[in-house]
Amino acid sequence: SQTIHQWPATLVQPVGSPLSLECTVEGTSNPNLYWYRQAAGRGLQLLFYSVGIGQISSEVPQNLSASRPQDRQFILSSKKLLLSDSGFYLCAWGDRNEQYFGPGTRLTVT
Amino acid sequence: DQQVKQNSPSLSVQEGRISILNCDYTNSMFDYFLWYKKYPAEGPTFLISISSIKDKNEDGRFTVFLNKSAKHLSLHIVPSQPGDSAVYFCAASANSGAGSYQLTFGKGTKLSVIP
Numbered sequence: 001s002q003t004i005h006q007w008p009a010t011l012v013q014p015v016g017s018p019l020s021l022e023c024t025v026e027g028t029s030n031p032n033l034y035w036y037r038q039a040a041g042r043g044l045q046l047l048f049y050s051v052g053i054g055q056i057s058s059e060v061p062q063n064l065s066a067s068r069p070q071d072r073q074f075i076l077s078s079k080k081l082l083l084s085d086s087g088f089y090l091c092a093w094g095d096r097n098e099q100y101f102g103p104g105t106r107l108t109v110t
Numbered sequence: 111d112q113q114v115k116q117n118s119p120s121l122s123v124q125e126g127r128i129s130i131l132n133c134d135y136t137n138s139m140f141d142y143f144l145w146y147k148k149y150p151a152e153g154p155t156f157l158i159s160i161s162s163i164k165d166k167n168e169d170g171r172f173t174v175f176l177n178k179s180a181k182h183l184s185l186h187i188v189p190s191q192p193g194d195s196a197v198y199f200c201a202a203s204a205n206s207g208a209g210s211y212q213l214t215f216g217k218g219t220k221l222s223v224i225p
Contacts, residue, residue: 006153032211043116043217044154044199059212090153094211097142097203101153 002027006091006102014110019064019078021105023091026072032094033074035066036101039087050074081109113137114202116216125225129187133200133216136181140202144213145174145185148197157198158185190223197221 003026013019025031035047046059048066056066063082067075074091086109092099115134123129131145141162146154160167160174160183167174173186187194200216 034212036215044201044215046212046214049212088151092153097211097213098144098156098159099211099213100156101146104151104153106151 002093002100004091004093004100004102006089006105008105009103010106010108012108012110013081015083016080019076019081019085019107021076021089021091021107023074023076023102024072025093028072028093028095030071033068034092034094034099035074035076036090036092037087038090044090048076083109085109112217113140114200114214114216116200116219118219119217120220120222122222122224123190125192125223126189129190129194129221129223131185131187131198131200131219131221133183133185134181135183135202137202137204137214138181139204140214142203143174143176143183144201144203145172146199146201148199148218154199187221192223192225195221195223
């Protein structure tokens with residue numbers, strides 16, 4: 001069966017510091033991968049998606065970036081965090097129309 | 111422009127009664143709809159889905175109804191249980207090409223089932 005991992009589970013970072021969140025998927029090959037953010041009181045906002053290694057599409061212009069160095073690895077990064085980057089970050093893998101989410105990372109930027 | 115709308119941010123229902131969560135959409139290209147359930151500090155979990163070629167899909171206590179002409183779908187939970195208390199997200203999909211299958215989510219409805 002497929003499993004999706006995210007780490008860290010929680011993170012507190014100061015404004016201006018870098019960010020790296022990692023997501024890995026087991027049990028499937030060449031999955032579509034997605035990064036979402038859920039800010040307080042808001043729905044799930046799609047940030048990036050990837051249909052293959054090195055292929056990244058951005059949905060929202062911001063100071064975040066994503067990379068997919070391996071088939072089942074998806075990384076969310078930032079060079080300098082903003083206060084507005086605080087939120088709950090979710091990685092998901094997709095099987096056609098359905099998506100399956102990881103446990104999430106709670107990021108607090110102070 | 112919000113393409114998937116869940117106009118009720120919260121809903122309270124007595125245990126054993128029916129919970130009805132509503133969702134409206136504006137994009138006529140959406141052809142697949144999903145409901146996710148989310149507990150605090152966890153990722154959403156897939157509940158049930160429906161294709162636009164159907165108007166009803168049932169899975170145990172959960173039934174999703176789709177009214178394409180009204181661009182409206184609803185999730186019925188019968189009977190409601192305290193463990194159903196969570197935030198429910200409606201999502202819609204339109205194949206955007208290149209096989210990306212993006213989902214557009216509503217803002218969620220927080221369901222509280224009162225024992």
